[in-house]
Every structure is written in C-alpha cells, then in structure tokens.
Amino acid sequence: MTHEIKIKMLTVALTGNPNSGKTTIFNKLANARESVGNYPRVTIAPRERVIEHRGRQIMLVDLPGIYSLSARTPEEQAGRDYIHFKRPDVVINILDSGNLDRSLFLTTQLIEMGCPRIHALNMFDEARRKGISIDTPALVSMLGGPVIETVATTGEGLERLLDAALEIANPATPPHPSVSVGYDTHLEAAIERVRTQITELHPQEMSAQQSRWLAIKLLEGDDEILTREGEHKELIEQVGTERATFKQHHDESCELAFAAGRYGFIHGLLMEARTVSAEIPDEALLHTKVDDLLLHRWLGLPILLGLMWVMFETTFTLGAYPTDIIKSGVDALSGLLGGILPDSMIKDLLLNGVLAGVGGTIVFLPNVVILFFFLALFSETGYIARGAFLLDRLMHLFGLHGKALIPLIMGYGCNAPAIMATRTIEGRRSRIITSLVTPFMCCSARLPVMMLFAGAFFSAHAGSMVFAMYLLSIVTALGSAILFSKTVLRSMPEPFVMELPPYRLPSIRAVLFHMWENAAGFLQKVGSVILVGSIVIWFLQEFPREIAFSQDYEAALTELSAQPASDERTVTEERLTAERDREKLEKSYLGRIGMAVAPVFEPMGFGWKDTVAILTGVVAKEAVVASYAVLYAQSKESEGLMSAISGAMNPAQAFAFMVFALLYLPCLATIGAIRREAGSWKWVGFSVAYSLGLAWSLALIIVNLGRVLL
Amino acid sequence: MQNSQMEALTLADLGPGQSGCVVKVADDALGHNLAAMGLVRGATVSLNRTAPMGNPRIYAIKGYQLSLRNEDARKVLLRLS
Numbered sequence A: 001m002t003h004e005i006k007i008k009m010l011t012v013a014l015t016g017n018p019n020s021g022k023t024t025i026f027n028k029l030a031n032a033r034e035s036v037g038n039y040p041r042v043t044i045a046p047r048e049r050v051i052e053h054r055g056r057q058i059m060l061v062d063l064p065g066i067y068s069l070s071a072r073t074p075e076e077q078a079g080r081d082y083i084h085f086k087r088p089d090v091v092i093n094i095l096d097s098g099n100l101d102r103s104l105f106l107t108t109q110l111i112e113m114g115c116p117r118i119h120a121l122n123m124f125d126e127a128r129r130k131g132i133s134i135d136t137p138a139l140v141s142m143l144g145g146p147v148i149e150t151v152a153t154t155g156e157g158l159e160r161l162l163d164a165a166l167e168i169a170n171p172a173t174p175p176h177p178s179v180s181v182g183y184d185t186h187l188e189a190a191i192e193r194v195r196t197q198i199t200e201l202h203p204q205e206m207s208a209q210q211s212r213w214l215a216i217k218l219l220e221g222d223d224e225i226l227t228r229e230g231e232h233k234e235l236i237e238q239v240g241t242e243r244a245t246f247k248q249h250h251d252e253s254c255e256l257a258f259a260a261g262r263y264g265f266i267h268g269l270l271m272e273a274r275t276v277s278a279e280i281p282d283e284a285l286l287h288t289k290v291d292d293l294l295l296h297r298w299l300g301l302p303i304l305l306g307l308m309w310v311m312f313e314t315t316f317t318l319g320a321y322p323t324d325i326i327k328s329g330v331d332a333l334s335g336l337l338g339g340i341l342p343d344s345m346i347k348d349l350l351l352n353g354v355l356a357g358v359g360g361t362i363v364f365l366p367n368v369v370i371l372f373f374f375l376a377l378f379s380e381t382g383y384i385a386r387g388a389f390l391l392d393r394l395m396h397l398f399g400l401h402g403k404a405l406i407p408l409i410m411g412y413g414c415n416a417p418a419i420m421a422t423r424t425i426e427g428r429r430s431r432i433i434t435s436l437v438t439p440f441m442c443c444s445a446r447l448p449v450m451m452l453f454a455g456a457f458f459s460a461h462a463g464s465m466v467f468a469m470y471l472l473s474i475v476t477a478l479g480s481a482i483l484f485s486k487t488v489l490r491s492m493p494e495p496f497v498m499e500l501p502p503y504r505l506p507s508i509r510a511v512l513f514h515m516w517e518n519a520a521g522f523l524q525k526v527g528s529v530i531l532v533g534s535i536v537i538w539f540l541q542e543f544p545r546e547i548a549f550s551q552d553y554e555a556a557l558t559e560l561s562a563q564p565a566s567d568e569r570t571v572t573e574e575r576l577t578a579e580r581d582r583e584k585l586e587k588s589y590l591g592r593i594g595m596a597v598a599p600v601f602e603p604m605g606f607g608w609k610d611t612v613a614i615l616t617g618v619v620a621k622e623a624v625v626a627s628y629a630v631l632y633a634q635s636k637e638s639e640g641l642m643s644a645i646s647g648a649m650n651p652a653q654a655f656a657f658m659v660f661a662l663l664y665l666p667c668l669a670t671i672g673a674i675r676r677e678a679g680s681w682k683w684v685g686f687s688v689a690y691s692l693g694l695a696w697s698l699a700l701i702i703v704n705l706g707r708v709l710l
Numbered sequence B: 001m002q003n004s005q006m007e008a009l010t011l012a013d014l015g016p017g018q019s020g021c022v023v024k025v026a027d028d029a030l031g032h033n034l035a036a037m038g039l040v041r042g043a044t045v046s047l048n049r050t051a052p053m054g055n056p057r058i059y060a061i062k063g064y065q066l067s068l069r070n071e072d073a074r075k076v077l078l079r080l081s
C-alpha cells in the first residue's frame, strides 16, 4: 500500500439553502474566485478545490444551494446528488442565522441521513443586528454536530470550520450522540413498519439510523431511492400501501405530513435555542422603506427602467474620460514607434496591424469596467431578484419565466455564463427558450461596436443610442421568446417560486474585485483573440504583394510629377493614389474574401470592409472593432477611427449595421454554451439560422425605411 | 354559500395587511416545494406586497419573503387569523 492511499484526501462539501453564503465561504477558504451574488441560485454546478489545512489535504466542494434533498431542477439535483450518492466525508451545512426556520429544513434531512456534519451559523452579523440571539451550545446537541458562528464576508469563524471538519473526520474522535427528528404517532408507526421490512431484507447491513432514513425516504416517495430498491418488490408494494392508507386516513399525503413534522421539530428547537428581540431594528425599517419605493406598484417599473438608463448612460459618458487618456496613450506610442522604427513591413505590421487592432479595442476597457460595476451593484444589493419580481408578469406574457430575467441581465455582461444560468429554470422547454434568446442581449463585447458607431454617426445622442440598442436587444429577446413558445417550443406555464433576498450593502472590495475580474478577462481577450485576429487581418490585407492593377498607376504618377505644379496636378495625383490603394486593398486576400461575401450585404449597401468586420465578429464580438481599426489604419485622412468610418455610411445604414451587429450570431463561446444547455447541435443550428435571418431582415428594413424617410 | 366561500379561501385571496394560517397545500410537485420552503399546515403567512400588474405577490412566511404567482398561490388553502 502506498503512502497516498493511507492518508486519504478528505472530502468536505458545503451545502445549505440558496444564498446562504456557501460560495463566499468557499472562496475565502480555497482562495477561489467563483461568482457570488445576493440572489438565490448563483452557483449552478459543483466546484471542487484542493486546499491544505494543518498539513492535511482537503478537497473542498461548493455545491448549488437547495431547500430540500428532494429537489428537481438540474442544478438542484447536482447539489443533492453530491450529498446523497457521493457521500462526502464531512458535510458543512451553511445556515443563514437570520433565517433559521427555513434553513433548518434541509438540516433535518441531513440529520436523518446521519452524515458527519458541521453546522455553520453564517451571517451571524446580520442576526446580531436583527436582535436575534442564539444559544449555540444548545444547538450542538440538538443538531448532532459542532455548531460554529461565522461571518463569511469577514472570514470570522471560517478557520474553526475546517478545524472542526478535521476533528470529526478523525476516527479517534467519539461520534456525536445521534439525534432524530420525531414525527407524530401515525407517521412514526408507518416508519416503524417499513423499517422492520427493510431490516428483514437487509439483515445486519444497516444501522438503525440508516434503515430509519431509508424508510422515511421511501415513504416520502423519493423516486430515485425507490428505483434503487426496485428489486424488492414486496417492499415497494408495502410502501405503496402505507402511503395510500395514510393519505386516505389523514387527508394529507406522506410528503406533506413529513414537511409539517419537520417544521414542527424546528419550531420546538428554536423555541429553546433562539430569542428574538421584540423591537424592530432601524435597519429593517429602512429596508422596508426602500422596498416601498423600489417595488412600488406604479413606480417600480419606471424606476427599473430609469436605473437601466442610468447604467448605460454612465457607462458611456463617464467612460469617455479614461477612454481619452488611453487613446492618447495609444496614439503617443504609435507616434513614438513610427519615429524610431525604420520603414519596413515589420513597422507596418506593428503600427497598422497590432497597435491599430489592439489599441482600437482596448480604448473601450473603461466602458466595460463601468458596466460591470453596475451589474455587480445590482446583483450584490439584491436588486436583481426584485427586478425578476417586478417583471415576472411581463416576462410571462412573453412566454418566459420570471427567473429568466437573471440570465438575461447577466447576458449584458457575457452571454456564455448567462446561458449556463438557465439551469435554474425547471422546465426543459422554458430553459431552451431562454438559452436561445439570451444571445440577443447586448453583451459587453458588443458594447465597443455600439459605441464606435454611436460615436461616429450619432455623436450628439451617442448615450441614448447605445441605450436604444440595449432596449432593442431585450425587445428582440422577448419577442423571439413569445414566438418560440407559441411555435417550436410550446411550453407549459411554470411555477415562479422565489425567495426575496434581504438588501445587503455590497462590500467595496467585492465590487472592485468583480470589476477587476472582468477587466482582466477583457484584457486577456485583447491579448489573445484580438491580437492574433489583428495580425491575421493585416496579413490578409497586405498580401498578395504582386497585384495586377487595372492601369499602370506608378507610370501615370511619374508622368504627372514631371509636369509643372498646379492645383489640377495635385488633385489628379491624389485621385490616382487613392484609386491605387483602393484597388490594392480590394485585390488583397482580405478584399477577395470580403467581396465574395459582400453580395449578401449588398441590399443594405454595406461594403466589403463591413463584411470583413462582420465575419471576424463570429469568433469574438470585440473583433468587429479591431477589424475596422486595422482596415482604416492606413487611410491618410483619418483623424481617428470614428471620423474615418463616419464617411462610409449614411445614418440609416449605420443604424442598420448596429442592429445587424447586435443580433446576427452568437459568438463561438456562446455557441458552445447553447450546445451544452440545450443539449443538441440541432438547437445551435436553429439559433444560428434564426438570428442571422432576423438580423439580416431587420437591417434591410431599416435601410429601406431610411431611404424613404431621409 | 357563505360556508363554501370560507373553505375556498386561498393564499391568492389574502388581502393587504391580512394574515392567515395554512390549512392545506396541494399534493403535487409544486405543493411539495412550497411545503419545503415553509408553507406547511399550521404556518402563519401574511401578504407583504403586490407587483405592478397585481401578480406575483410577496408573502411573509417563517421570517422571510417569498414571491409567488397568484396561480401558484391558489395551491395553498388558508384560514384567516
């Protein structure tokens, strides 16, 4: 036997209700950066990380939150199956101390399972402020395991959690006396009868605790456990009869009777272990007042709209200042390099390829960071869940679930994780609809495109123009959702059961951290996809070197220069040079690719340069701007990208291009996410075809309307 | 008539400022979810807020706020308290 096997790695899983602080604890203990937010169901898949504590290796697992061990959505099942079937060595049960009644429901099930457990009274700071005092030592014996007061946000008590985990995993530690949740006499009698049968079928295999747990699970009708016991026909039959008779006699199913019994146990327990001061704390009063305003029947929705407008307007206007600084930095660098480097292809590549593409994209970093600041603020304060509440009816009209609001808003940041967040939606069809419409949300990668065009063509109303694109993106998403739900994906209405999180003041650290994370992500993309993309585009437009021109420009130019200087000569010279450059570009590889596809966009009057930009955007949406930057880098008259492109289209075309760029295709990462969540390439194909078709038709309509109206 | 109306009182019928005591929850997947979240026989609930179009609504239950659509709230039978 090798050394590693002897000291087995300890698996410690964090479980608890949604929004109880599991991921915050996980991040602190494992030095990880998983997403946290003040609304239920942020974590949607288990996350594992190996840490070391007092010389011992521990595999720490963060799980999706669950209210009960008989859960149904895919993400809840992942959270439950880990506890049920993987059987971690220690379970850390995270409780919201300010909300113990409901938190303890899951705890009663953990107690019955008999898993080695530690209870964390998390958010103890909030409980204190609410005037709740908890008799922690009393809870230890009532819950059968160490109970530790923690504040995840400050790290208070977290080390002790791990100490306790090591201690109860140590075989030398005497086990906690087992506790059991008692039910009323009828249920207890039924449990006892089923248990007797189980012990007959599995003689000596199970402890009293295990057989009681199995009996309860079977009586509760847990499908998975029933299938596992499928081979014992008599047992299944007996359980069936027990459940039927119970329901007949008590006018209530076993499931509901157990739930009531659990809450009865919790009530008794809290009567002893908790006292709540009668005085309502100021903070609670304040939160009610804030809700009176934000959830107001008439003002709620206008306020929501107003807040979104503020978010986009600030993103645009406030972002302009740092953008200018970055821009002058890029220009200075470009000037400097232009001065010191000898004329060569390398210089051209560096200045007109790399620096133009990367520099042209990086100037939008401040806007992206500001956008993420607002998104972090909304999700950390608890406003996003309130948005879901305010908009549920509206979403419902569009065939979407209120819970779909969260993926949609996350989509303003980045579509790919937003599509993963659709896992919290119960029905498969609703889930697919949401993942198909989320890509219409104007993600932060499309922001630079919108800003470039808004700035170039609509500079007087640039902020409102960007806001309009955001509105259009949500209107398209909702409109498509209603279409899908009425045609290809007829879905059943689904329940909307959502816990409203309390307002929480986001810590400055958490918000800054979130901004930094996303800024780093953006920079990383600029340093990879955008950098490589810019170089590729530069090469494609510079090659082939030898081009068969339609006329001998050089000869014509030389001839001209022999003539005496005159205004006429200068004009002709300029015209010839421009024609030569244009022809060279058009006959380059890039030009040929662009020209080959350009007929598709002919009806809108987009040129081949626009076509190239559109094509590169499929890889990553930021690439659209980078392409323009490289394509226009050489044009002499350019005062900057914005003024360079502003001559290329009329306002209607520019608007049509913005709409097209907004809707046309999910990027590669998003396509991957759709494939995963919708479960087949069929839906990916559908999504691509639908969005291309829609974007193309809308752009065409806009251009033609523009012709009529302008 | 009076009597049958009393019996048919559901969570969705709860008026502003009223509170009630849960009598029965529907025996289906949704009912079981609601039960796990605290809407069990004997629990006290009150209406906290109503969304712009009258639906969904927010209830106070077991010391926290739960939002439910009216069609789902009909699955919970109440006695006024």
Ligand SMILES: Nc1nc2c(ncn2[C@@H]2O[C@H](COP(=O)(O)OP(=O)(O)OP(=O)(O)O)[C@@H](O)[C@H]2O)c(=O)[nH]1
Pocket: A017, A018, A019, A020, A021, A022, A023, A024, A025, A035, A036, A037, A038, A039, A040, A041, A042, A043, A044, A063, A064, A065, A066, A122, A123, A124, A125, A126, A150, A151, A152, A153, A154, A380, A504
């Ligand atoms: N005041 C206070 N806030 C906390 C504490 N622990 C977590 N929070 C906040 O509670 C919210 C939820 O935290 P998460 O860590 O995302 O909760 P979770 O249990 O992982 O939630 P799900 O992934 O949705 O199941 C966040 O806004 C945290 O900042 C705490 O001890 N005190």
Ligand SMILES: [Mg+2]
Pocket: A022, A023, A024, A035, A036, A042, A043, A063, A064, A065
């Ligand atoms: Mg989490």
